[in-house]
Amino acid sequence: MIIAPRGTHDILPSESYRWHLIEDKIKEICLEFGYKEIRTPMFESTELFERGVGDTTDVVQKEMYTFLDKGGRSVTLRPEGTSPIVRSFVESSLYAQPQPTKLYYLYPCFRYEKPQAGRLREFHQFGVEVMGADTAAVDAEVISLAMQVFSRLNVTGIELNINSIGCPKCRAAYNEKLKAFFKPHLGELCETCRQRYEKNPLRILDCKVKSCKAIYNHAPVLLDNICEDCAAHFEQLKRYLEVMEIPYQIDATIVRGLDYYTKTVFEIISKNKGSEGTICGGGRYNGLIAEIGGPEMTGVGFAMGLERLLLVLESLDLIPENLERPDIFIANVGDQADLFVQKLVYGLRNAGISAERDYLSRSVKAQMKYANKTGAQFSAVIGDDDIVAKSVSVKNMQTGETDNVPFDHLAEFIKTNTMTR
Numbered sequence: 001m002i003i004a005p006r007g008t009h010d011i012l013p014s015e016s017y018r019w020h021l022i023e024d025k026i027k028e029i030c031l032e033f034g035y036k037e038i039r040t041p042m043f044e045s046t047e048l049f050e051r052g053v054g055d056t057t058d059v060v061q062k063e064m065y066t067f068l069d070k071g072g073r074s075v076t077l078r079p080e081g082t083s084p085i086v087r088s089f090v091e092s093s094l095y096a097q098p099q100p101t102k103l104y105y106l107y108p109c110f111r112y113e114k115p116q117a118g119r120l121r122e123f124h125q126f127g128v129e130v131m132g133a134d135t136a137a138v139d140a141e142v143i144s145l146a147m148q149v150f151s152r153l154n155v156t157g158i159e160l161n162i163n164s165i166g167c168p169k170c171r172a173a174y175n176e177k178l179k180a181f182f183k184p185h186l187g188e189l190c191e192t193c194r195q196r197y198e199k200n201p202l203r204i205l206d207c208k209v210k211s212c213k214a215i216y217n218h219a220p221v222l223l224d225n226i227c228e229d230c231a232a233h234f235e236q237l238k239r240y241l242e243v244m245e246i247p248y249q250i251d252a253t254i255v256r257g258l259d260y261y262t263k264t265v266f267e268i269i270s271k272n273k274g275s276e277g278t279i280c281g282g283g284r285y286n287g288l289i290a291e292i293g294g295p296e297m298t299g300v301g302f303a304m305g306l307e308r309l310l311l312v313l314e315s316l317d318l319i320p321e322n323l324e325r326p327d328i329f330i331a332n333v334g335d336q337a338d339l340f341v342q343k344l345v346y347g348l349r350n351a352g353i354s355a356e357r358d359y360l361s362r363s364v365k366a367q368m369k370y371a372n373k374t375g376a377q378f379s380a381v382i383g384d385d386d387i388v389a390k391s392v393s394v395k396n397m398q399t400g401e402t403d404n405v406p407f408d409h410l411a412e413f414i415k416t417n418t419m420t421r
């Protein structure tokens with residue numbers, strides 16, 4: 001037997017309705033906030049992520065699915081959504097349109113990580129990216145959109161943590177401070193961090209190795225070292241969050257695992273038992289568009305892991321029962337009824353009704369047993385007499401009540417009586 005690759009997960013028919021539930025909610029919110037969907041290829045040239053995400057990050061150094069295609073080009077399954085969208089923004093000249101450009105995406109990403117609960121090698125992100133607007137109001141909008149997803153799904157027990165990691169200007173001076181701090185500890189850092197020390201010391205602050213953590217916990221704090229402009233942006237963001245009554249905490253340890261961030265960074269974490277951890281992360285990326293070859297324009301966005309969101313919903317018992325089921329199951333007795341039911345079911349589906357029938361030539365008893373299993377809300381058994389009478393007895397499967405309904409009125413009857421409409 002061939003099994004699915006480690007760290008991947010089939011979304012089975014019994015689970016897919018959960019995905020529809022959150023995806024539908026997300027699409028509804030994005031529409032209200034004025035975000036349009038974007039879809040980009042599942043793989044990109046490797047260089048995009050090396051430049052965009054940064055070649056000193058764990059994602060690029062350790063986690064990418066990179067391979068040579070048959071033409072000898074190095075391509076990578078996207079480990080995240082932001083760089084591809086910025087690539088598309090530049091390549092399709094979306095920057096030439098009225099700004100800001102507000103985009104959202106729902107798609108799989110791939111990272112070669114050690115699989116565990118909520119950590120997969122293929123996972124799904126919902127993300128948004130806003131390009132072409134520099135104000136803290138957009139940062140606040142993006143954060144409010146993420147928070148809206150949780151509140152619309154009735155999620156409690158989550159925390160919004162924000163920080164500012166400054167701009168290249170204040171970062172240059174801070175990097176020198178960091179280097180001076182780490183210099184006496186170089187021998188105690190892991191090998192990757194020793195390399196990061198030269199190229200990108202800020203990255204050390206995101207290392208997951210325990211011994212590195214023990215050292216960087218005492219490092220100078222970036223938030224205390226940002227320039228006036230970045231500090232003013234951060235203050236303004238806080239004001240916007242406050243007027244929207246969105247509770248937040250400042251967490252000066254957030255640096256994020258990707259290199260493109262400037263100024264605002266944030267994470268939303270779950271404190272709920274069984275689903276603890278970061279569900280959503282994002283921030284501003286003011287240099288990325290130019291880095292990918294576009295104009296000097298700014299961006300801000302976030303991504304949330306949908307598997308992690310579902311874990312949170314599960315831990316809070318917020319997943320409703322599956323309402324994706326037939327409106328009516330129509331059983332048949334005899335050859336004439338078999339043909340009639342084929343036509344009737346087709347007609348009902350054309351009228352927007354979810355109708356189901358038997359395909360295994362089962363006995364009426366077996367057909368009704370199956371109807372029960374499908375969860376159909378109504379059922380009917382059609383025999384020759386019903387065809388002559390041009391009507392059928394329709395049974396409400398939950399209450400057991402029956403109504404005699406003319407075939408001509410069947411679609412109307414179901415539309416007005418099903419619970420899900």
Ligand code: HAM
Binds near residue numbers: 119122
């Ligand atoms: P990220 O923090 O790397 O940010 O990922 C965002 C979210 O994706 C995480 O908070 C988590 O919920 C989910 N996630 C990441 N890796 C895995 C995994 N291996 N298994 C399951 N879920 C995972 C980004 O990707 C940025 N592109 C976000 C962004 C958009 N920043 C600005 N715009």
